[in-house]
Structure formats: C-alpha cells, structure tokens
Amino acid sequence: MLEYFKVLIMKKKGLKCKCGFTAKETKLGFLGYKINGWKCPKCKEEYHDPVEAEKILLLNKLKKTSFEVKVGQIRSNLIVRIPKEVEKALSLEKGEEITLKVSSKEKIELITA
Ligand SMILES: [Zn+2]
Numbered sequence: 001m002l003e004y005f006k007v008l009i010m011k012k013k014g015l016k017c018k019c020g021f022t023a024k025e026t027k028l029g030f031l032g033y034k035i036n037g038w039k040c041p042k043c044k045e046e047y048h049d050p051v052e053a054e055k056i057l058l059l060n061k062l063k064k065t066s067f068e069v070k071v072g073q074i075r076s077n078l079i080v081r082i083p084k085e086v087e088k089a090l091s092l093e094k095g096e097e098i099t100l101k102v103s104s105k106e107k108i109e110l111i112t113a
Pocket of ligand 1: 017018019020021040041042043044045
C-alpha cells in the first residue's frame with residue numbers, strides 16, 4: 001500500500017533521478033512485458049513502477065507453479081475455486097467474463113482477455 005501511494009506522488013510530481021534531473025513517465029520493458037515507469041533524459045536511468053513490477057514478478061512465479069484444486073458442486077453445476085494468488089496476479093474480479101476451452105481429454109484452459 002505504501003508503494004502505491006509513492007507511485008501516485010511520482011505520477012503527480014515526476015520522479016527525481018539520483019543524478020538530480022527529473023525522470024519522465026514512460027513505458028519500460030520489464031522481463032518481456034511493457035510496464036509504466038520513469039526514464040531520466042540525462043543519465044538514462046530507468047525506474048519501474050513498483051506495483052506493476054511486483055505483479056509481473058508474481059505472474060512469473062505462478063507460471064512455474066501448479067495448484068491442486070478440488071472439483072466442488074453448487075446445485076447441478078461442478079465448480080473449481082481460483083486460488084487467491086492467481087486472482088491477484090491476473091486482476092480477476094467477480095462477475096468478469098472469461099472463456100473456458102477444452103483442449104484435450106485431460107486439459108481445460110481458462111482465457112481471461
Ligand atoms: Zn538521471
């Protein structure tokens with residue numbers, strides 16, 4: 001939460017670079033993704049948005065993880081729960097429409113965008 005407020009302040013005033021210049025808001029590459037950040041026009045130092053960077057790091061961690069989830073039932077429908085970490089990393093919300101695709105006899109995919 002503290003990081004979030006720091007980002008808001010940086011967005012308003014611009015980010016003061018360690019060289020003394022003001023870094024400008026821009027899109028920066030981060031582990032193969034484009035995220036918001038600031039780049040200093042003088043020394044070319046780059047500062048990534050810490051909230052977005054943290055989300056990418058969590059996403060990369062989750063890509064190497066698999067979750068054992070139990071199939072439940074609500075009335076006549078089978079259900080599976082989405083783990084909290086996945087919900088946060090993908091910014092999923094209740095009521096959101098996602099696509100379910102059967103890929104094979106053993107594989108179901110959920111596509112969020
Ligand atoms: Zn600088």
